[in-house]
Structure formats: structure tokens, C-alpha cells
Amino acid sequence: MSLLINATILSNNQLNNNHYLMKFNSGQLAAVAKPGQFLHVKCGGTTDPLLRRPISIHSVNKDDGVVGLLYRVAGKGTKLLSQKKPGEILDVMGPLGNGFTMPNTAEKVAVVGGGIGIAPLYYLLQKMTAENITCKAYLGARTAAELLVVENIKKLGIDIQLASDDGSTGFHGPVTELLKDAPNIDRLYTCGPLPMMKAVAQLAGERGIPTQVSLEERMGCGVGACLACTCRVKTAGDNQYKRVCADGPVFNAGEVVWDD
Amino acid sequence: MSLLINATILSNNQLNNNHYLMKFNSGQLAAVAKPGQFLHVKCGGTTDPLLRRPISIHSVNKDDGVVGLLYRVAGKGTKLLSQKKPGEILDVMGPLGNGFTMPNTAEKVAVVGGGIGIAPLYYLLQKMTAENITCKAYLGARTAAELLVVENIKKLGIDIQLASDDGSTGFHGPVTELLKDAPNIDRLYTCGPLPMMKAVAQLAGERGIPTQVSLEERMGCGVGACLACTCRVKTAGDNQYKRVCADGPVFNAGEVVWDD
Amino acid sequence: MTKPNLAVNIGGLQMKNPVTTASGTFGFGPEYSPYIDINQLGAVVVKGTTLKPRQGNPTPRMVETPSGILNSIGLQNPGVEYVIEHYLPYFKTLQTPVIVNISGDTVEDYAQVAEKLSQAGGVAALEVNISCPNVKKGGMAFGSDPAMAAEVTAAVRSATNLPLVVKLSPNVTDITKVAESVTKAGANALSLINTLLGMAIDINTGRPVLGNIMGGLSGPAVKPVALRAVWQVYDAVQLPIIGMGGISTAEDALEFIMAGASAVALGTANFINPRVAVEVVDGIEEYLTKNGINDVNELVGVAHS
Amino acid sequence: MTKPNLAVNIGGLQMKNPVTTASGTFGFGPEYSPYIDINQLGAVVVKGTTLKPRQGNPTPRMVETPSGILNSIGLQNPGVEYVIEHYLPYFKTLQTPVIVNISGDTVEDYAQVAEKLSQAGGVAALEVNISCPNVKKGGMAFGSDPAMAAEVTAAVRSATNLPLVVKLSPNVTDITKVAESVTKAGANALSLINTLLGMAIDINTGRPVLGNIMGGLSGPAVKPVALRAVWQVYDAVQLPIIGMGGISTAEDALEFIMAGASAVALGTANFINPRVAVEVVDGIEEYLTKNGINDVNELVGVAHS
């Protein structure tokens, strides 16, 4: 089910320099959204910027009907989003895309998030915790300040390993290094910069761990109609273009053609 | 002298359905602005709407360095203007245009304002009051609620005659009717809908009263460079196009070619 | 007052109202059906279809520009056989006519696609895309030359009895020449405009943003150009016009109708508001009612008088 | 690090930096001098000048569109004699070269204006406007036909020794054809683009908004089309290009330079930010410094490689 909703913003808090956490009210969305799905968000009120912006569903509180978005101010769309105030209306389409395939309850899961890539993974962690699935979080960022919502993840009771490019916290280097020695992983989920996801996919491939990645592409419609957001995936014969919005954004790591 | 200023908004109050009074801080502007001049105001932060919007200087308090704008929400530019909050920055160019020629102190002056046309006349009244010039105000609007800033004008000690198209207050009919019987007018200033100004100009012509009108045209640059805002004025030979922004917006009523 | 008439006839295709979708922006229909009741539209125009499946162009395929977008999809589509097999059954369930947009590398391609679709049934009309800026062969190359445009039109004309809408490119010196030429060659209606050829450069990489270098500009930015094209073509030929290019409100649609369009199509605007097409239908009806106009056809071209 | 070189040479005209103004948007210079130090610009291009004074078109002459404006000024100007008498003395006080944009109803008109301006002195170069969409005779009619464009260029070429910039129209099927044709006819540089032909309708009156019905579209909306035109012309001819059309930031300017423009002009953007031209100069310098590029000329056309 997909909705077009005018939701009321509850809060829109600046987390650091350029990251924000927005919460809004929508019982309908909260009821149906799956981890890994995204919303197509109208950031402005005029024709510039023109398009909606895809933002992952970051958190869901079903009881209160509250949905959270974690976002980085990247350009003019997200800039306008960051200026919205509680009480104002947010025009969103969604939930869109396929979302992550949930693990079996017995599986040992790890999520690997890079920078803003933690956005969709948090909701996945929420869901897995609720279902008593064992999971660990490997989180990387350029610097300590950009490791987002770490406290919130801790509150879920998740075991966290941190890494930073500048060594300001945790392991000094790419988060994927931490993963190398990690034992007992039955299933992986990752979202972050392309090189990071590629490294995770390779590692997972070597170890035969079923892994899902969440991809990004510039989007038009968000619903599969315009064919703007395609990525290449391996198929029986030729590699084929698939739509990130409708066939993804979550893909099995093995399908993705990384060298595109 | 012309300025490009980032001024801080002090207040932006809704007067009725679609009229607002904004005050902002600019000692520099307050020091040089003349009645009848206007500002070219940036209403939005994106390329839509693209152009600045011309808004008359409505009031000036030199001592505090406060400038006021009285405006009607007409479309998307003024709509964005109305959403600005105290503390935010207003990007204005000005003062632009020629302004009203001030009367001699001995002259008996009347201003005739229609609807939002009172905007520039109020500053003229402020200035004339300060110079102890005797003046009356004839104000018309469609309905009582659209007669703007009447209380403020009263506070200046000005004698006011009101008219409304629907008879909800004052004279029931066009404000120009009131003018017909008005004795002892040495000089007239008018701003409002074109038919009203035309009627005032005709009446003034018949009675030989020197009259200035403030015209409107769609503007581009506001500084006389683009030739978008021309109006036709009578000249020795042919009628000629003059620029409302740079040669006006105030013209002598006798010059204006009304039937354009 | 009775309800105003909204029905229009586009070269033999009867539409219950003058609002349709622009090809390539509405998929094959099902993509938007969670958001909008497609049956409330006058017609639905589906994605450009070719003889063989097409992979389309390398990514990125879309970039936003001020009040517009550039796209270089490159006619990715599953090919006419697939469309017939997988989408025709769906088209037949709709209570609104489906127009299939067709394209080809060669004149024969166009004719074959047209023939296959007509024989399959369930398609109400064909829109011949001789104006796609995103393919190397065919597309705009056909649409920018009056003689070649006529050749394609004539070939498709012989291959089908369906109403034929020919879609014109704005990337020409004089759009009326192409309009006249395809009119003579047997078009029943014209649609305009396709996208304007444009590009964007990423100053961080120093390279064009789009994988295909150039793309087609659409959205509100192009509205003035599209409206001008409709105005000119209305003066030049007698055929009904489907106007498009930057329409995102009923007011925009009314501008096109007054300029001479008998129907309008919503393209890029669907991406921002997936219900926009139905809102435009409602807005047009409201305008007619408010202004005491009994029939939308009375408005067509009034701005010329 | 030493300051990067910003100086460029546009067909014989030496500019201290690659930023100038677009004709018709900057008056004759004095209009904007309260806001900007004109001497900081690489050159200033003034309003289109004709042999006789012109009244221009009926009002309204401008209307805003999404991220753009339509104008139908119609080359209102006081005529070449007046310009020589009243503005040349001012031009001579400037420390930056002045380029006069010239226009005419006939080929002879162009030649005469060019001759008068060259003889008067104080003008650094001429920009030949064969692309104005707002006049009935001359203007775009010349610019949309390669042969006529060459004729005008050749006539002006014989009338002056000043560097000759020919300004091209985007309202053509293939802008490279016109570019090649005027190159052969003696142009020293090309400027592009002039405005796109467009229109707007007022649905309350049911009539075109502009007094002259159609107008020229400019501003950010047209940037993708302008950039594409520069890209194409850079590939087709060897002449230096002054790029324009929707530039409003240094980033925009850099896109044009990377597409192949040796200089850029600010037009509509002046209306929104009267200091924009100088800000663009500063922004280009900053970009060069940040990226360790010593000379702006190194960036010209890099996106092609």
C-alpha cells in the first residue's frame, strides 16, 4: 500500500553541523512501513527545487504513529527540509521500494552503516530487536561527530563497534576492517558510501554470507514509472537495468554490478 | 544613493485577510528614503519566484532607523514575504525611483488613496505632518476591512474622509466622488487602482490642481536598465515610453497617457 | 447550472475529458494506480515502445535544473511483444482509452510496431514519437526534418487504422513546417512538445552530469516555449493538438487550451504530485463552471481572437 | 600560491577576466553603477543599439515564468547617434572595455551602426545581434538562416575593424550550422544564447500576457539549453565563445567555461542580484585557487575531454 500524506511535523532537531532528525505524525505510515523502504518527500513549496527527495524511513513508533527521518543537508532540497518547524506540514509519498528481507529469528545478524547510511538500518535494528533477533552494528564515519544516533542504537541494546576515518573515535580506519575478524555472522545488511558497500559485498561474497545493500540513484518519480533511477544487476543472460525505487532500493549484494 | 541591504525584520503583522505590515531595521535606508520611492524586495530564496518585487516605502522612523512596508498578498512573491518572521533577514534594494515632489509649506494638500494605494501615501503624510503642512486624506476601498492603517493616519492628526464600494463604512461609492465637492485643494497626490487615479487626474485637470500619481508596471531590474516597466507619457512631439522604476513611479498626472 | 461538457475528440479518439499523461512519465499505468484513479482521466499515454526491447542509456539519467529536469532515459522499454503480452490485458481493464507512444530506429520499425499494436487490439490510438532527443538513431532526427517526419507518418499511416497522433519536437527553427508536413502525411492529431535538448555539467568532476551527455529538458521551466509552440501550430494547421510541456496546474492547462490545445498532457508534474492529472480535470471543470462556459471546446484557441 | 590568471582574449578583445554583462540587462552601464564597480568586470556589453531610435513594443513587456522571465522589450533604444553623443564619453571613463550590441531591420542598418560606432571610437568590440525574437524585421529572422546570418556578418565585417562578436539564437534546428556560417563570414567570436521564443497567457483575460504576444525566455530556466548550445558550438568551430543563458552563480559560469565558453555574460541575474557579475569573478578565482589551476583558459572546454 502506498500513500500520499500531509503529515504534521513533531520535531526537527539538528544533530550536528549538517545532520537532522525529523519526526512526524502518521499512524497510517507507521502501520505499513517496512525497514529499508523510503519516502518521497516534498521539500519546498515552489518549482525550485522541483522534484521530491527520497529519504529512508529511519524509525517507526507504531504505538504513537510517529515516523522518523534522519537526513544530511546535501543541497537545496534537504536545506529546505531542515528549515521546517514543528507544526508545519510535510508532504510525503510512500512507503516506497521493497525494503529489507527480514532474517530468521535464529540468525545472527550484523548491520554495517557508513555515515548517513545508518538512516534505514536503525529501523531494521528496531524491528529486529522487537523480534529478539541477535544483531550487532558496525558503524563508520569520517569523524566522531558524524557517527549518528549511536546513543539511540545503544538504547536498543545493540552491541556496537565504531570506526572513524580520522581515528577520533573507535577503530582508526574503514569500518569494513572491523568486519574482517567478526565471527558468527549469518546475515548482513549494509548502507553507506558505494566503496564501503562494495567492500562489504566482497567480504560477504568470500565468506558466503547472504547480504543486502541499499542503493542510491537520482530519482524522478520514485514509483517505477520514469526509469531514471536504474542500476545494473546481474541476470541470467545480460546485465539488466533495474529500478532502484521500485525493484530496490534494497538488492542482494550478489546481484549488483559494482563496477558500473 | 542606492543601497543593497540585508535588513533584520522586526515585525510582520497580518492586518486583515491578505494585508500585512512589515517593519525592519535599516538606519541607512531610513536616512535617505523619500516618500514615493520604493524598494525592490527579494521575497524568496530560490529561483522561483525569480524576480524581486517592488514595494513602496510605507513608513519611516528616522530616529529608530525603522522602515515599514504595507503590502497585499497578491501572488507567490508576497505570499513568501508574508511568511517571514521577526529576526529573519530581508534583502532589499533601494530606495528606488523619484518620489513625490514635496509641497510648499503654505499649500493645502489632499492625498487620495485606493486600497493598497495608501502604502506610499502614508510616508508622505508622515513627512508633511512633520513639516506642518495642512493635509487631508481621502481613502477608498472595496469594503471597510480593506481601508488600511486608518488609525495610524488618524494618529498623525490627519482629517480623513472614507469611502467604500459596498457602503460598509463612510461614503457609499468611489472615493473620487468625495473629492468633487472638496474645497481649497492646492495640490493632490494619489495612488490606487488605475481607474481611480485616472478619475482624480481628470478632476484635477479640470480644476487646475497640480497632481502627482504613482504608477505600477511589471518590473525587471527596478533601476532603469531593462526597459520592462515603461509607461507612455505625453511629450512635445510623440508620446514616449518612460520607465516607471527610474523616471517614476511618481509622475505628474498631466503627463500620463491614460488610455494606453 | 448543468455540468459543463469536458469531452473532446482528438482526431477520432473520443476522450471524456481533455486530460491525459505524457509518455514516459507515467510508466504503463499500474505504477501510479496506488495514487490516482486512472479511469478519471480522458486517456492515458504510456511509455515509448519499440520493436525490440531497449536497455536505455547509461546512468545518471536524470538531473534537476531550475524548475525543470533533464532526462536521458533513452527509451528503455521491454519491446512491443512484451507490451502486447503483459500490458494489453491490463489496458483492457481500464475504462479510459490507452494511447501507446511508439518509436523506432528506422521508418520500418515504426510501421511494424504500429501494425503489431493495431492487430493486438485494446489500444485506442498511437502517438508517434519523432522527437526523442535521447536516442542516436530515429527520434529527433526524424522530427527535425519535415520530409523525414512525413515519411515516418505516412509509413505508420499505412500500417494502422488507429487515430494517429504525431509528437513534435521543439528543437527546430520552425515547428509549423513539421506540423504542416505530418498533417499532409496523414496525422489525425499533433502532440507537442517533446523535451528541449539540454545538458548539465558537474563542476566537481568537470564532466557532463548525464551518462549520455545531453538530455531532454522538461517541467515548468519549458512551459513558455511549449505554449508558444502550441500557439504557432494552432495557427498553422487544422488538426487537434494535445498540448504539453511544464503543465502542473489547471491554470497551466487552461493556458494551453486557450493557446489552441484541445487536450493537455501531464508529464514531469506527476513526479511531484501523483494526483495532479485528476486535480487538473477538476480544476478545468471548476473554471468552466465559474465562468459560465458550457463546453471546454469553446475555450480552445480563444487567446487568438 | 600566486593568483591564477583570469585574463582571456575574445577574438582580439583583451578582457582582464572572463565575466561580462548580457546586452539589454545592464542598460548602458550607469544604471547599475550604484551597486557594482563596473571596472572590476572583464567587459561590459550594453543595450542593443539601432540606427534610428526605437520605441520598443507595447506593454506589458515582461512576465515572470518558473525560474525565468519572458521579455518583449523590442529593442527600445535612443539610436546610435544618441549613444555616441551621450554614452561614449561615459564609456571612455571606464577602465573596462565596452562592447556595443548592434541590431537592424536591414543588412545596411547593421553596417551603418557598426561604421558609426567604430568611427566614433571608445568602443572595444561590437556584438552583432542576429537573434532578437522581439522585432518583426531583422533580429531572429537573420539569425535562424545560416546564409542571412553570414550576409549580416560580412556586411558588418566590411564596415569595421573592431573585434566582431556574433550573437546566436537558440531557436534553430542546428545552431552549429549558423555558427559555422558566421565564422566563415568573418566573426571573431560568438556569443550565445539569446532568448528562447516563448509566451504566456493570462487565463483571466484569455489573452497573451505580453503586449507583443510572444517574448524571449531567459534566466535559470534556460541554462540547460544554453549550456548544450555552447557545448555543440565549441565542438563545431574554433572561435572563442561568450556563454550566457541563465547564469547566476560562479558555479553556473564554470559549467559554461567547462562546456567551452572562454567568457560568460550575466543577464537576468543582474535583476535579482545587482552585484552578481563581480561575485562571479570572485567565485571563479576562488575555484581556480582551490583546485590549483593557474589559468582560467585551462578550464575552457575541459568537459569535452
Ligand SMILES: Cc1cc2nc3c(=O)[nH]c(=O)nc-3n(C[C@H](O)[C@H](O)[C@H](O)COP(=O)(O)OP(=O)(O)OC[C@H]3O[C@@H](n4cnc5c(N)ncnc54)[C@H](O)[C@@H]3O)c2cc1C
Ligand atoms: C532510496 C534513497 C534513500 C535515501 N535516504 C536518505 C536518508 O535517509 N537520509 C539522507 O540524508 N539522504 C538519503 N538519501 C539521499 C538523499 O535523497 C539526497 O541527499 C537528497 O536527494 C539530496 O537533495 P538536495 O536537494 O539536498 O541536494 P541536491 O542539491 O539535489 O544535490 C546535492 C549534491 O548531490 C548531488 N546529487 C544529488 N543526488 C544525487 C545522487 N542520487 N547521486 C549522486 N549525486 C547526487 C548533486 O548533483 C549535488 O552535487 C537517499 C537516497 C535514496 C535514493
Ligand SMILES: Cc1cc2nc3c(=O)[nH]c(=O)nc-3n(C[C@H](O)[C@H](O)[C@H](O)COP(=O)(O)OP(=O)(O)OC[C@H]3O[C@@H](n4cnc5c(N)ncnc54)[C@H](O)[C@@H]3O)c2cc1C
Ligand atoms: C513602484 C511600485 C510600488 C508598489 N508598492 C506596493 C506596496 O507598497 N504594497 C503592495 O502590496 N504592492 C505594491 N506594489 C505591487 C506589488 O509589486 C505586486 O503586488 C507584487 O509584485 C506581486 O507579486 P506576487 O509575487 O505576490 O504576485 P504575482 O504572482 O507576481 O502576481 C499576482 C497576479 O498579479 C499579476 N501581476 C503581477 N504584477 C503585475 C503588474 N505589475 N501589473 C499587472 N498585473 C500584475 C500577475 O499576473 C498575477 O495574476 C507596487 C508595485 C510597484 C510597481
Ligand SMILES: Cc1cc2nc3c(=O)[nH]c(=O)nc-3n(C[C@H](O)[C@H](O)[C@H](O)COP(=O)(O)O)c2cc1C
Ligand atoms: C523521464 C521522461 C521520459 C520520457 N519518455 C518519453 C517517451 O518515451 N516518449 C515520448 O514521446 N516522450 C517522452 N518524454 C517526454 C514527455 O512525454 C513530454 O513530452 C515532456 O516531458 C514535456 O512535458 P512535461 O514538461 O510535462 O514533462 C519523457 C519525458 C520524461 C521527463
Ligand SMILES: Cc1cc2nc3c(=O)[nH]c(=O)nc-3n(C[C@H](O)[C@H](O)[C@H](O)COP(=O)(O)O)c2cc1C
Ligand atoms: C530585458 C532583456 C533585454 C534584452 N535585450 C537584448 C538586446 O538588446 N540585445 C541582445 O542581443 N540581447 C538582449 N537580451 C538577451 C540577453 O542579452 C541574453 O542573451 C539572454 O537574456 C540570456 O541570458 P540570461 O538568461 O542570463 O538573461 C535581453 C534580455 C533581457 C532579459
Ligand code: FES
Ligand atoms: S525514480 Fe522513476 S523509475 Fe525510479
Ligand code: FES
Ligand atoms: S524595471 Fe527595468 S527599467 Fe524599470
